[in-house]
Amino acid sequence: METSRKRPLINELTQGKELTNQLKDYLDKPMSAETCELLVEGILSSYEKALSMLNKGIAFDESPISFGEISPTTEVSDPVDSDSRNVFKKRKTDAKWSEQVKVCSGTMVEGPLNDGYSWRKYGQKDILGASHPRAYYRCTHRNVQGCLATKQVQRSDEDSSVFEITYRGRHTCMQATQLSKALEKTPKKEKENIQEAKPTQKMHIEHGFCLKPSKGVNTCEEVLFPSFLFDSTPIETEKLENLFYLGCDSTTFIAFNHNLQSSDSDLSEMINSTTNSQTNSPMADVGFSLDYVDFHGDILFDITDLEKFA
């Protein structure tokens, strides 16, 4: 990997290291559970971003920024930031990398796909020599959490379905991790409301299982929900809702573990117990294969996929 592509990666890993050191320092002192949790969230977030960069093959910026200039301390706690006259001096010291995002024509009028963060547009400029204006976004949580991350979005001249996105600074807010955490802890009813408000979600996945029916059945629904197909008994989906993220078509069922408290063996066991628990069904003894799947990446999923089984 060339040097320019390594930079944001090194940056994320270094931040993870720094947060780990902070956590280590705290171990000798009295520490609230909340502080501990925040540090751990930050560490996990850094490593998830680093892994995501490796998986996505982001095209990082080629500008010559030295590693020292993009250390998190200069970005986050810069005391002169409140003085607007110093904003321009600070620009050069921000971590900066770019990414190209291709979108289907007609699906996105105002900008490219959700990248997992919430942004507020604060400006737009016509750029010399460019046929499309450049839009400027900053993190929605700038005022509340002091998050200084910004991004610029510009439609490509060559291919108008491509958006060139330049990110500046690093998110110091906890929005993404808080969201997934809230989804895990929120009771079912509230969870449904959250999903309705934001139908597309991004989730980081390490690994999971791929289930395929092997004999006597045509679809995964018949394996997992035989009662639904053969009598009027209510479907027992509680376990699935708590343990699985689903991605599937009619013949392949992919289960990802998004419950941090559950191990992969728990997940495997849960699939087996779910498929065997439908003892009233004539399909209870159907065979299926269960394969381990390595994934290591972020996926965007449509909430309506989950609703198929609810």
Added chain:
DNA sequence: AACATTTGACCGTC
């Protein structure tokens, strides 16, 4: 009412 976007003005850099 609260929040998000638009847009002309302003400011620092080159």
Added chain:
DNA sequence: GACGGTCAAATGTT
């Protein structure tokens, strides 16, 4: 002085 980035008042949306 031109250009790019940001501010902030006006306007739009929910």
